[in-house]
Amino acid sequence: MRPTVTRLDRASLHGSLHDPVLGSIGFLNEVMQRHPGTISFAPGAPHPDLLPDTGLQRYVDRFVDHLVDDRGLTPERARRLLREYGPSRGLINELVAEALARDYGIAAGPGAVVITVGAQEAMLLVLRTLFGSPDDLLAVANPCFVGITGAARLLDIDVVGVRETADGIDPDCLAGLCAAARGAGRRVRACYVAPDFSNPGGGRMSLACRQELLRLAEREDFLVLEDNAYGFTAPSGCELPMLKSLDSTGRVVHIGTFAKIAFPGARVGYVVADQTVTGPCGGTRLLADELAVVKGMVTVNTSPLSQAVVAGMLLDHGGSLIALSRDKSRLYRRNLECLIAALDRHLTGAAPGVRWNRPDGGFFVRLRLPVPVTTGLLERCATEYGVLWTPMAPFYTDASGDHELRLSCSYLSPDQIETGVRRLARFLRTEVRP
Known part of the structure; x- marks a missing residue:
C-alpha cells in the first residue's frame, strides 16, 4: 500500500x-x-x-594576527575562535565601532554593536525587537527597499508610506501620519530611511531634512532606522553627516553592511543600537543586548570565518571603512x-x-x-x-x-x-x- x-x-x-x-x-x-x-x-x-582576487585565507590570517598582537590572545585561542559558534553579538564589534567613530563620527562603543548576517538580518532583528504591539506602525519612505517592507510583512507589522521630496522624506507628511495614528489609537514606532542614494529611488536627504527628521523623532517619540548601504558612493567633498552622527538624543538605530564595500558572499552586516532599555526592576541595558538575544534564536551567530575575512580586509585598509x-x-x-x-x-x-x-x-x-x-x-x-x-x-x-x-x-x-x-x-x- x-x-x-x-x-x-x-x-x-x-x-x-x-x-x-x-x-x-x-x-x-x-x-x-x-x-x-x-x-x-x-x-x-x-x-x-x-570581488577579492586573492585567497581569502590571508585576510583570516591578518585578523588572527590582530587578535594575537593587539588583543593579547594566544595563537591557539585566536584560531579556535574561528572554529566555534562564537558570541551572538559578534567577534569584530570593536573594529567596527572604531571605524565608525574614526570615519563617520558615530560615537558608540563595541557593546552597542551587533554583527549580523548581512543588513537584512539586522532589519529583521530590529523590527522583531522594537515592535511589541499590533498598534505599532512602521513608517517608510515611499518608494522603499523591499527588504524592510518584506521583513515587516513577515512579522505582521503594518507599514505606512511617507511621501518623498527632492530633499528627502517629507517631515510634514510624516508628522501628519503620526497625528493620524494617534487619532486611531496607534503610534508610529519607527521610521526607516536610507538617506544617501536610496534603493530604489536614488534620492538623497539634505542636511536640513536630516536635522528636521531628528527633531520630529524627538517630538513624536519614534526611532529612526538608518540604512547606510550606499553612502560611500558620494562624490568626494560632497559627503553629508550620517543621521547617527547627528543623533544627540539616541533616536537613531544605524544599520550597515559590508556587502558593497567588501563582498556580498561574506554576508556580514552590523547594527548600532545604543539606546537604553529599562527593565521592570529599574535595571538598564542597551538595545543591542536585546537584539543579541533575538539573534541567538534566529541565526545563533554570524559566521566567525566570514567576520574574520571582513575584519582582515578592514585591517588591510588601516581599519577604515572609507579606505576600504x-x-x-x-x-x-x-x-x-x-x-x-x-x-x-x-x-x-x-x-x-x-x-x-x-x-x-x-x-x-x-x-x-x-x-x-x-x-x-x-x-x-x-x-x-x-x-x-x-x-x-x-x-x-x-x-x-x-x-x-x-x-x-x-x-x-x-x-x-x-x-x-x-x-x-x-x-x-x-x-x-x-
Missing part, C-alpha cells in the same frame, strides 16, 4: 507568502534565468571586478555617470513623456514612462530587445510607482551600459505609446 503524501493548502500558510513584495526578487531571478543573453539593469549587486570602499566608490560613480550620459544621448526624445532622475551617487536611476510598467512589458523588452530592468511598483506602498522602472548600473561595464541603453531606447521608441 502506497503511503499518503501530505499536501498542504497554501491558504493555510503565512499570508506574507502571497504578498507580491516577497515574490518580486524571485520573479526577477526567474526572468534573468530565462533570458541569459540579455543586458540586465535589474540586479543591484556589486561589480564582479571588485574608496576604489569601489570610484567605479560606481563612473558607472552612474556612464548611465546618465547614455540616457541623455539615447532616450532624449525617444518617446514622449519618458523622464529620469539624476542622482549624484548610488547604484540606481529611476525612469518614468507614460504607460503602466507591467511584467508583460518587461517580458517583451527582455525577449525582443535583449534588455532587463526592474518594475518599481513593488517598492511602493501605494500605486504611485506603476509607471516607473529602476535601472541599476552597478553590475555592468561602460560598454554594456551603452549597449543596454541603446536597446532600451529602441524598445521605448517602438513599444511605448502615451
Whole structure:
C-alpha cells in the first residue's frame, strides 16, 4: 500500500507568502534565468571586478594576527575562535565601532554593536525587537527597499508610506501620519530611511531634512532606522553627516553592511543600537543586548570565518571603512555617470513623456514612462530587445510607482551600459505609446 503524501493548502500558510513584495526578487531571478543573453539593469549587486582576487585565507590570517598582537590572545585561542559558534553579538564589534567613530563620527562603543548576517538580518532583528504591539506602525519612505517592507510583512507589522521630496522624506507628511495614528489609537514606532542614494529611488536627504527628521523623532517619540548601504558612493567633498552622527538624543538605530564595500558572499552586516532599555526592576541595558538575544534564536551567530575575512580586509585598509570602499566608490560613480550620459544621448526624445532622475551617487536611476510598467512589458523588452530592468511598483506602498522602472548600473561595464541603453531606447521608441 502506497503511503499518503501530505499536501498542504497554501491558504493555510503565512499570508506574507502571497504578498507580491516577497515574490518580486524571485520573479526577477526567474526572468534573468530565462533570458541569459540579455543586458540586465535589474540586479543591484556589486561589480564582479571588485570581488577579492586573492585567497581569502590571508585576510583570516591578518585578523588572527590582530587578535594575537593587539588583543593579547594566544595563537591557539585566536584560531579556535574561528572554529566555534562564537558570541551572538559578534567577534569584530570593536573594529567596527572604531571605524565608525574614526570615519563617520558615530560615537558608540563595541557593546552597542551587533554583527549580523548581512543588513537584512539586522532589519529583521530590529523590527522583531522594537515592535511589541499590533498598534505599532512602521513608517517608510515611499518608494522603499523591499527588504524592510518584506521583513515587516513577515512579522505582521503594518507599514505606512511617507511621501518623498527632492530633499528627502517629507517631515510634514510624516508628522501628519503620526497625528493620524494617534487619532486611531496607534503610534508610529519607527521610521526607516536610507538617506544617501536610496534603493530604489536614488534620492538623497539634505542636511536640513536630516536635522528636521531628528527633531520630529524627538517630538513624536519614534526611532529612526538608518540604512547606510550606499553612502560611500558620494562624490568626494560632497559627503553629508550620517543621521547617527547627528543623533544627540539616541533616536537613531544605524544599520550597515559590508556587502558593497567588501563582498556580498561574506554576508556580514552590523547594527548600532545604543539606546537604553529599562527593565521592570529599574535595571538598564542597551538595545543591542536585546537584539543579541533575538539573534541567538534566529541565526545563533554570524559566521566567525566570514567576520574574520571582513575584519582582515578592514585591517588591510588601516581599519577604515572609507579606505576600504574608496576604489569601489570610484567605479560606481563612473558607472552612474556612464548611465546618465547614455540616457541623455539615447532616450532624449525617444518617446514622449519618458523622464529620469539624476542622482549624484548610488547604484540606481529611476525612469518614468507614460504607460503602466507591467511584467508583460518587461517580458517583451527582455525577449525582443535583449534588455532587463526592474518594475518599481513593488517598492511602493501605494500605486504611485506603476509607471516607473529602476535601472541599476552597478553590475555592468561602460560598454554594456551603452549597449543596454541603446536597446532600451529602441524598445521605448517602438513599444511605448502615451
